[in-house]
Amino acid sequence: MEQERYERSVEWGYRIVFATGVITAALWLWRIISS
């Protein structure tokens, strides 16, 4: 049970890092396209 909870938190950690990365990349890409 504790292991499952840890696994879920780790997965969410990876998702958050991935999402912020995608948003940052999209912002830089948008700047290239709009310039």
Place this chain on the structure above:
Amino acid sequence: MPSGNEARNIEQSLQTEYREVAAFIRQFMVVRFATLAFSITLLAFLVGVYQYVLTMPEEQLGIQVGEGALLRDLRTLALQFIPLIGVLTTIALQLLDWRIRKLYFHSCLQRGETIEKALGLDDAHISRLRTTPQPLKFITHTRVISFFYELLVLIWAYLYWLSI
């Protein structure tokens, strides 16, 4: 119920697999930290180049007659693409770590514990990897590595915010 010979063969196979699983655990740990070290080195290099290009004086670009325009174009390209390359490589390396972590956990730690149970080893090495107390009750390799990747992404986001 397996006969004596069969039981011995199974035990030998499990012991061989256990050694392989332990070797993979070591290997995966090395790869994870090598990937993280590479991403930090890459960030330092790209930020260094970005800063160099950003602070290059305009006059320096026009020194070589005929080459000035090309250098200016390259500068514009570099300022646009270096941060994008930085973020995309960080995402790629983070995805790589995500995958390695899944392989590490599912194919090594879980399997290792199963083998330990099958061999009748209580509280053995691989089980201890999981049950060893964590510093501050929540610090693990995975969380610290994820923190580093988040930091790398936030540095590029901060540069974006600075350059608005």
